[in-house]
Amino acid sequence: MINFSSTARPAQRNTANPGKFRPGLLSALLAACMPLCALAKDAEPPRSIDVGSLPATVVDEVVIPMPTEVFGVLDKLGSPNWHEVMRPVKTETLGKRPQVALLLGATIAEGFIAVEAQEPEDVKKIGRQVLSLSKAIGVQKSVISRTSSIIEAADKKDWSTVRREFDGALKDVKQAMIELEDAQLAQLVSLGGWLRGTEALTQVVTKSYSKDGAELLHQPAILDYFQRRLDGLNPRLKENKAVRQIAQGLPELRPLIEPAGNITPQKVERIHAITADMVKTISSQD
Amino acid sequence: MKTILSFTLGLLVLLCTAHATVDDALSYALQAAHPYVKEGFTVREDYWGGDLPVKQQKAIVQQLFKGNEYWFWMGTDVANAKISVHVYDADGKLAEAEYWKNKPHMAAARVVPKVSGSYYLIVEIEKSPLERTHWALAYGFR
Numbered sequence: 237m238i239n240f241s242s243t244a245r246p247a248q249r250n251t252a253n254p255g256k257f258r259p260g261l262l263s264a265l266l267a268a269c270m271p272l273c274a275l276a277k278d279a280e281p282p283r284s285i286d287v288g289s290l291p292a293t294v295v296d297e298v299v300i301p302m303p304t305e306v307f308g309v310l311d312k313l314g315s316p317n318w319h320e321v322m323r324p325v326k327t328e329t330l331g332k333r334p335q336v337a338l339l340l341g342a343t344i345a346e347g348f349i350a351v352e353a354q355e356p357e358d359v360k361k362i363g364r365q366v367l368s369l370s371k372a373i374g375v376q377k378s379v380i381s382r383t384s385s386i387i388e389a390a391d392k393k394d395w396s397t398v399r400r401e402f403d404g405a406l407k408d409v410k411q412a413m414i415e416l417e418d419a420q421l422a423q424l425v426s427l428g429g430w431l432r433g434t435e436a437l438t439q440v441v442t443k444s445y446s447k448d449g450a451e452l453l454h455q456p457a458i459l460d461y462f463q464r465r466l467d468g469l470n471p472r473l474k475e476n477k478a479v480r481q482i483a484q485g486l487p488e489l490r491p492l493i494e495p496a497g498n499i500t501p502q503k504v505e506r507i508h509a510i511t512a513d514m515v516k517t518i519s520s521q522d
Numbered sequence: 523m524k525t526i527l528s529f530t531l532g533l534l535v536l537l538c539t540a541h542a543t544v545d546d547a548l549s550y551a552l553q554a555a556h557p558y559v560k561e562g563f564t565v566r567e568d569y570w571g572g573d574l575p576v577k578q579q580k581a582i583v584q585q586l587f588k589g590n591e592y593w594f595w596m597g598t599d600v601a602n603a604k605i606s607v608h609v610y611d612a613d614g615k616l617a618e619a620e621y622w623k624n625k626p627h628m629a630a631a632r633v634v635p636k637v638s639g640s641y642y643l644i645v646e647i648e649k650s651p652l653e654r655t656h657w658a659l660a661y662g663f664r
Contacts, residue, residue: 290642
């Protein structure tokens with residue numbers, strides 16, 4: 237293992253004061269220091285950049301935060317009752333491929349909620365359901381070992397491993413879909429997970445409102461990303477009832493998450509109603 | 523004999539370059555992350571990666587949440603390359619609490635977001651003997 241104690245610290249600025257040096261040595265020292273000064277200047281990142289015209293090409297892919305990133309903050313802000321947020325695990329596989337993809341994402345998000353509630357039996361059921369939904373869209377091979385690990389770790393109540401394996405399952409199913417040239421379906425998995433995570437977040441914040449909790453909903457880059465992805469969907473996928481409803485509802489969310497510091501209880505409730513409705517459609521018979 | 527040796531070495535370098543991938547770069551990024559796992563950071567399975575020419579930057583837009591602390595770890599498979607990652611907030615102000623880039627193969631930046639929202643991660647290959655250098659960026663939070 238590498239010890240980073242000597243390097244993991246704030247970058248040092250060049251604070252040398254030339255006034256402290258003897259005049260006779262000044263020019264020699266300055267000359268000797270030239271390469272170091274150049275290096276220090278090179279080492280300093282600009283204090284600001286113009287985000288309107290970034291000095292770099294922008295990567296189109298956004299890594300969607302895993303629900304735990306948000307749930308962890310909620311845990312720090314209070315003690316949410318995660319049992320109230322949990323939903324019974326459905327064991328049937330509903331609808332056509334787009335809906336199954338959305339449901340797969342939502343089910344993985346449910347897994348994160350069950351981990352917060354520390355319910356091993358529910359986590360195991362969800363792990364099995366992830367496998368069954370993956371099978372329905374032909375990517376079960378990619379998650380067999382992940383789901384086994386989820387079940388084993390849930391038995392041991394090793395929650396950090398369960399979280400890691402759910403995150404890994406999400407990445408692996410999406411990767412498998414991309415390899416099957418079904419990248420658009422992979423986006424729907426991410427979208428389903430984000431919707432269920434947001435529904436859970438708004439349920440917790442509605443119950444016990446705080447500005448900091450509500451600010452977690454300020455996710456413009458993610459909403460814009462999903463909007464771009466939905467706009468570019470294959471018309472065949474767009475015809476799906478759940479996809480259609482989400483495509484209609486997503487633009488309604490955008491103004492509700494602004495401004496960051498003032499997402500009111502009314503806005504939180506509205507976001508909850510919209511996302512809950514979408515998740516209901518994802519989980520219902522087509 | 524000398525010619526054969528030079529040819530073999532050249533071929534070896536070419537083969538190594540051809541085999542070098544973003545996965546190799548990622549392994550260094552994860553190596554950089556390893557000590558932080560003991561400090562309670564959860565490392566995401568998802569990551570970004572690609573290859574870049576020297577001095578060309580790439581920007582990644584990422585959602586960060588106030589209340590969390592983040593580390594972004596960048597890796598490259600090229601031993602004598604110099605790489606960097608820096609984080610800016612939605613207004614373009616430098617947002618990182620600290621950074622380092624003086625380890626072979628690795629660079630990193632730590633952020634404690636003051637607001638929840640979009641942040642810009644700027645990655646760069648500052649120096650490299652290769653025309654294009656593979657890089658990968660992983661992140662963790664606690």
